[in-house]
Amino acid sequence: MTTKTIISGAAFTALSIMLTACGSSSSNSDEVELGAAFAQGQTGSAAETNYIALSNEELGTLAEVPETQTAALQVLDDFTFDTSRNMTVTMSIPEAAIVEAEATFCTDYSANGDGSFDINYDSCVLSAPLFGGELSEELNLVNQHDSVIGVVWFQDPSMQPMYQEYHFD
Amino acid sequence: MAQLPNIKRSVVSSIQKKPEVLRNLSLCVAVALGASVAPNAYAQSADAFPECDASAYLTQGHLSRTYALDLQSGDYKVAADYHESRTLPQYAWTKKASLDALGFNPNDGYAYGWSQFHHAPVRMFNDFSIEPLNVATNGQKHFYVGDVSGPDNVLYLYNRSGKDSGLYAVDLDSSSSDYLSMKLIASRNQLKLDVQDFAVHPYNGLIYAVEANGTVIEVDPAAGTRTDLGKSEVYGNLGAAFFDGEGNLYVVRNYDGGVFRIGIDSGVYKGQYVATAPSATAHDGFRCATAPFSPQAIELSDFGDAPDTYGTYAKNNGAAHIVSGDNPLRMGKLVDSESDAYAHPLTDSTEGDDEDGVAFVSTLVGGQKARVVVNASDNGYLNGWMDSNRDGVFDASEHWITDQVVGEGDNSVTVVVPSDLIAGETWARFRLSSNQGLEATGVATDGEVEDYQVNLLSDKVSVSSYPSANGFSTVAFEDNWPFAGDYDMNDLVTKMRTRTYKNSSGITQVDIEGYITSVGAFYENGLAVRLPGVLRDSVDETNLEFEISDGDVVASPLEADRDEAIIIITDNVFKHVTPGESCDYYRSEYQCGADLEFKFRVSIPFKEPQSADLSGLFDPFLFATPGSFHGAHFVNPPGRSYEIHLKNQAPTEAFDYSLFSGVGQDASDPDSGKYFLSDSGMPWALEVGTDWNHPYEFVELSAAFPDFPAFATSNGSDNQDWYLEENAVTDLIFPE
Numbered sequence: 001m002t003t004k005t006i007i008s009g010a011a012f013t014a015l016s017i018m019l020t021a022c023g024s025s026s027s028n029s030d031e032v033e034l035g036a037a038f039a040q041g042q043t044g045s046a047a048e049t050n051y052i053a054l055s056n057e058e059l060g061t062l063a064e065v066p067e068t069q070t071a072a073l074q075v076l077d078d079f080t081f082d083t084s085r086n087m088t089v090t091m092s093i094p095e096a097a098i099v100e101a102e103a104t105f106c107t108d109y110s111a112n113g114d115g116s117f118d119i120n121y122d123s124c125v126l127s128a129p130l131f132g133g134e135l136s137e138e139l140n141l142v143n144q145h146d147s148v149i150g151v152v153w154f155q156d157p158s159m160q161p162m163y164q165e166y167h168f169d
Numbered sequence: 170m171a172q173l174p175n176i177k178r179s180v181v182s183s184i185q186k187k188p189e190v191l192r193n194l195s196l197c198v199a200v201a202l203g204a205s206v207a208p209n210a211y212a213q214s215a216d217a218f219p220e221c222d223a224s225a226y227l228t229q230g231h232l233s234r235t236y237a238l239d240l241q242s243g244d245y246k247v248a249a250d251y252h253e254s255r256t257l258p259q260y261a262w263t264k265k266a267s268l269d270a271l272g273f274n275p276n277d278g279y280a281y282g283w284s285q286f287h288h289a290p291v292r293m294f295n296d297f298s299i300e301p302l303n304v305a306t307n308g309q310k311h312f313y314v315g316d317v318s319g320p321d322n323v324l325y326l327y328n329r330s331g332k333d334s335g336l337y338a339v340d341l342d343s344s345s346s347d348y349l350s351m352k353l354i355a356s357r358n359q360l361k362l363d364v365q366d367f368a369v370h371p372y373n374g375l376i377y378a379v380e381a382n383g384t385v386i387e388v389d390p391a392a393g394t395r396t397d398l399g400k401s402e403v404y405g406n407l408g409a410a411f412f413d414g415e416g417n418l419y420v421v422r423n424y425d426g427g428v429f430r431i432g433i434d435s436g437v438y439k440g441q442y443v444a445t446a447p448s449a450t451a452h453d454g455f456r457c458a459t460a461p462f463s464p465q466a467i468e469l470s471d472f473g474d475a476p477d478t479y480g481t482y483a484k485n486n487g488a489a490h491i492v493s494g495d496n497p498l499r500m501g502k503l504v505d506s507e508s509d510a511y512a513h514p515l516t517d518s519t520e521g522d523d524e525d526g527v528a529f530v531s532t533l534v535g536g537q538k539a540r541v542v543v544n545a546s547d548n549g550y551l552n553g554w555m556d557s558n559r560d561g562v563f564d565a566s567e568h569w570i571t572d573q574v575v576g577e578g579d580n581s582v583t584v585v586v587p588s589d590l591i592a593g594e595t596w597a598r599f600r601l602s603s604n605q606g607l608e609a610t611g612v613a614t615d616g617e618v619e620d621y622q623v624n625l626l627s628d629k630v631s632v633s634s635y636p637s638a639n640g641f642s643t644v645a646f647e648d649n650w651p652f653a654g655d656y657d658m659n660d661l662v663t664k665m666r667t668r669t670y671k672n673s674s675g676i677t678q679v680d681i682e683g684y685i686t687s688v689g690a691f692y693e694n695g696l697a698v699r700l701p702g703v704l705r706d707s708v709d710e711t712n713l714e715f716e717i718s719d720g721d722v723v724a725s726p727l728e729a730d731r732d733e734a735i736i737i738i739t740d741n742v743f744k745h746v747t748p749g750e751s752c753d754y755y756r757s758e759y760q761c762g763a764d765l766e767f768k769f770r771v772s773i774p775f776k777e778p779q780s781a782d783l784s785g786l787f788d789p790f791l792f793a794t795p796g797s798f799h800g801a802h803f804v805n806p807p808g809r810s811y812e813i814h815l816k817n818q819a820p821t822e823a824f825d826y827s828l829f830s831g832v833g834q835d836a837s838d839p840d841s842g843k844y845f846l847s848d849s850g851m852p853w854a855l856e857v858g859t860d861w862n863h864p865y866e867f868v869e870l871s872a873a874f875p876d877f878p879a880f881a882t883s884n885g886s887d888n889q890d891w892y893l894e895e896n897a898v899t900d901l902i903f904p905e
Contacts, residue, residue, distance in 0.1 A: 028674050049827040055834065062802045062831060063652060068658035069872045069878065071834070075850030079842055079884040080816050083858040083892060084636070084785065102531045102629075106638065118579075120637035121528030123540065128631030140784055142636050142858030143889040153531050153540045157583040 011013055083143050088122040089126075089166050090136045093152055097133030104119075105166075107145040117163055185892060215278035216294040217278030217501035221457035224248075225411050226280075227421065227446055228268050228453050235297055238446050238454075239508070240411075240428060244469065245446060246509045249297030255387025267747065267840070269297065271455040272369070274341055280455045281324045281341065283312040285289030290324060290339050290351070304339060305347050308332070314366050316410070317341065318390075319458060320374040325390060327367065329357045336360060351686070355393030355563045360397065363809020365751065368410040368418055370433065371458035377433055378405050379420050380415050381751070385431055385438045388752070399438035400632050403429045405760050406751050414461045419444050421454065423749055424760045436882035447764050471499075472510035474524065475596040475620035478561035480610035481512040488600060488610050488618040499617040500601050513622075514718045514768070524619045527599050534626045536588035543582055545575045545601055549616060551582065552819040554598045554609045557590040557625060563598060572605050576763050578730065592627040594714060594772055596620055616695060626670070630677060633669045636858050641666050641683065643861035645789045648690050649800070650813050650845065651835030652855045654731050656869040657854060659689035659757040659903070661742060663776075664785050675778030679787070682770035684718075687903065689757030691865050693794035695809075700773070701788050703734040709774040717745075718768035725773055733822055738769050741794040757903060759864040786856060790814045790821070800886060802832070814845050849879070857892045862902040873901040 049056050055065035065071070091103055106125035130152070139148060152162040224237040226248060237248040268291070276485075279294035284891025287301040287425050288310040294300070302481040307413060314327040324339040335356040340347040341781060367378035367388070376388035401420075408698035409421040421427070426447050429440035470489040474480045481487040492506040528542045533555075554563035569584050599608050602616030636642045640666035647653070648660040650898035665683035669676055681698055688694075708727055715726045717739075728735040745767035748754050752761035761819030793799040795808035810825035819839070820826075829837045834847040843852050864873035875898065876891035890896065 007479050032413075048432070049809075049830050050807055051802055051828070051830060051832050053802070054830050054832060055668050059802055059832070065649070065653045066655045067651075068656045068869045068871070070869045071653045071847065071849065071851060071870070071877055073362065073849060073851055073881045076884045077841075077846060077850050078817065079850065079881075081852060081855055081881070082885065083889070084874070085855065099861070100537075102528050107216070119530075122637065124530075124632060124634065124638045125636070126633050127530075127532050131630045137631065140635055142642070144434050144859070144893060155538050157538065157540075 002112045055061040065106060083169075084140050085143065087139045087141055087148065087166060087168060088136070089139060089148070091130060091134065091150060091152070091164060093130060093162060094135070095154070095159070095162070096130040096152060099159060101130045101152050103128055103131075103135055103150050105129060105139060105148045105150045105154045107141060107148050115163065117151070119149060119151065180849045181556070188362045213661050214278060216296070218273070218280065218295045218854065219278075220459075221275060223457070225380055225409075225419065225421075225456040226271075226278065226454050227409055228271060236427075236447055236717045238444075239720070240413075240443055244508045247403045247511070252473075258484050263575075267453075268293075269313040269453045270324075270366075270765045272315060272317030272324060273455045273457050274317045274318045274322070274324075275371075275457060275459060276322045276341070277343075281339075282318050282453065282455070283315060283326060285311055285608075286713075290326070294312045302339075302349055304351050306351055307353070309334075309337070309351075312337075313453070314362070314364055314378075316367055316369045316376070316455075318369040318374050318376075319371055320369075321390075325367075325369065325376060326351075326365075327360075327362060329362065332865040335392070338390065345509070346387055354390055355388075359393050360388060360395050361387070363404050365408045365423070366410040366420075366453060367413050368458065370416065371412050371414060372416075377412075377418050377431075377798065378410055379403055379429075379431060379440070381406060383440075385433075386416075387433075398433075399436075401431055401438055401440040402438070403427075403431075405748065408749075411454065412455040412458035413456075414459045419443065419456075435846070441700045447737050461586035469508060471617045471680050472507060472551045473598060473618045473620040474511065474513055475598060477510075477512045479563055479596060479598065479620070479781060481510045485510045486610045488598065488607075488613075490600070490602060490613045490616040490618055493615070495873070496546070497559055498603060498615045499523075499616075500599065500619055501544050503524075505619045510623075513620075514716060524621060526601075526617070527619055527621060529621070529623060531628055532630070532632055533586050533623055534592075535586055535592070535631050537586055537629070539584050541582045541584055543575055543580045543599065543601070545577055545580060547577050548604055549575055549601045550605050550607075551580070551606045552600045553584070555584075555586075555623075556595045556597070557587045558805075559591045559593055559625075568609070570599070575601070576661070586625070590625045590627070592625050593712070594622060594624055595665035597623050624668075624680070626671075630670045630672045632672070633784075635667045635669075638665070639666075640790075641747075642786055642859045643686075643857045643859065643863070644696075644786065644789045644815075645855050645857065645861070645863055646813055648692050648791060648813065650811075651833035652802075653802075653834040653847055653851070654853075656851075657689060657757070658870050659687045659754075659863040659866065660692075661690060661694055661696065661791055662687035662863045663788060663789070664860060665698075667786055668811045669783055672778060675781055676775065676779045677778050678772065678774040679783055680770070680772045681787070683738075683881075684765050684768040684770075685742055685746055685755075686765065687757045687863055688748075688755040688905075690745050690754065692799050693741050693743050693797040695790060695792045696738040696742060697790055698736045698738065698786070699788040699790065700734040700736070700781065700783060701833075703779055703783070704777070705731050707775050707777065707779060708734050709776045710772050713771075714772040716770045718766075722846075731822060734773070734823055736771055738771075739767070740792075741797070743766070743794075749822055754866060759865055788814065788818055789856075791854070792823075812898075815856055816846050817842060817844055819844050859892060860905070861892055862894055862897065862905055864901055865903055866892070868901045873898055 053059045105126045106119050106124040108120035109117045147167045150164045188652045227236045235249040236245040238245040267285050268282050269346045273280050284291045287731050289301040291299040291301050312328050322342040326337045328334045339351045363380040365377040367376050379401050383401045383404050385401050387396045406423040407420040408423045408602040411419045418431040418433050426445045428443040430443050445708045473488045505523045526544045533539050544662040551573045554567050555569050598620050600618045605611045645658040646661040667678040670678040715722050726736045746755040789815045793807050793811040812820045812824045835843045836848040876888035876896045880888040
């Protein structure tokens, strides 16, 4: 491995995190667990592995890695560094029970002050039809977005769009 | 350092065309300078370049796409998608198949250079195909620097490493007894050139270049000496160099495409900015050195982007809108001004996408009305076409918006989607102009054309986009698992977005698109996406669509002989990207920037609606390229059985579970559902839900993004927006 200088940040205080026991699997045990070539609990034997040795001591210099601040961070095993979160949005629009309608949800918008909104439609995350004037969906939003605007468009172009805002609590 | 001016998206006034007589010059009219004799006009061969035109030809990429560059305006167009070898089919080319050290020979009308694949000089013909020359190369394999001397009728080549490196001359005079001989005329130690390319003066036969530190140098090949002439104040890797007929040297900077003029004959050595060419990890190029700088005038217009079957290129009467004035009529904020189109899958959108004026705010369902919002800079007439039968042309019956009057600002337009559409991806074209009665092709005197790829639906479905309709998320990998790396998180970086189509019964289709933005690694890796919970047999493979930007698709990306649905984007990213000259990696080192080289898109319909929980980016993963070295700790190259997934994402059925042996820092525990995490809980792959700027090479994540440690150690409670550029140390992240 090429020797390289790793640029680290300023020293920081490492938080002591008590590692919890591994949580239960979130998968439904009745479903086919695609992605597991082996049944749970089965691992390969040392004789089967493709490694030339099975301990870092035996591997010697092959096991040397750069020392970095990032590698030393202590993180819970079940924390997956998600940079997005879910938001449930619901609509109940009586007009949409009479005239077919579709709702679009977007994250980049600003209010015009007259009840309408300027919307950047490149930021939209969902377009979905209303059924009987009702809609319930889950949005997956990246962390920097705290709110979304929902716009209801009617199949009758003479009907003005309707708007509804949603915020994370 | 000579800086590029703050260039806005160009809106260029019309340039009056020069008289036609200049376009038809077949001879280079040379003014004799110094003691050298001007090159002879060549006896035209049918396959030689037909005229000494003023374009500079730039070659880039591992299969060397060539652009014709207008030095005056910076406008460029593709001259050749790749260089067909007259001796080998394309599929035989490998990642080191670039062409370098190119130069135009005014004595015979061919271009000459060096092929990294053939390890030999090559002749290039007027169709940009190449043929290796039968030259005894003394074991030399690689040259990146070179040019043809018109006065001496030789190809000069220079390398600076390896045995017998230095300046070589290949005799190109077919009447000479030394024809196609290759001789070392000055050693590397004699000249000590720090250059990525040089150019030969069209009249005095001397060699000129600008070194990476800005020094302008002159090399006398006969004497084997170099002279430092002065400072250009142009710094960086200058991968292409040309002359014009007035004795000016032009150099093209790799990382930003800046073109600079150096006055060799005038002695004005400080570089003058001229234009911006496509940036690339590596450049080379050639030009008829005796051609004057001022090319024929060109009238710039805005063209569409759809495939040329729709009428996009000028030669096919493509839709074009003449661009003039400081505030031209347009849709959205941006409008291109160019001499020709960049038809899909090519793109000219690397500096800002001018397809920004139309928003599809509702889905396009057959038989339903859809809403389109068009932003116009001023009043005009809007026309639109939708290829609803997906036959690759805009039929007269598909003219779905006709001369609709729009005003300045956002205009909500209702369209009726044909009920007899063919569902799937297709193209739509919008034209705004003061002209009425526009067709889908042809020239308009003002305005803009914007082409969009859209998805037609036969039924009402909900369409979820992650992270958003036109945004990208980023997946960044360290590829040294099970050993912790340097955490610069740029060994493989890909931008991705997904779309999920769902009806009342389940998910009917998913789309994935993205591009590789960095490969800061020596290991050869592939990129794939698994669809969790979806069986391979559930995929409607007949109607699966897969596109890549740099070549033809020759096989389905759906991995064969699997139970799971796994999409192989590529089995080796190095097939698609090239490290730059004097760079070890692709887009991870300082001043090793370049345009994007590999984009992909795949649409995956299902035979029946799926109940699987498909969300986010599904399951992107890295795997070792089959047969390639992936560390001396492996007995055999692990190939496809080696994968790296996001933390706690189980590997696919192809993975060798015996690799979870506790070696290195890996703390995977399949029994507990823990995968690809270190003994401190850190991952080898991260998804950052935005268009993220990765750290420079060898800069660890915590240094480039100081808010990251608290985010990690608080397990996501603090600094949840750590990844935003405003929270980064700007000097430590690779600019987009």
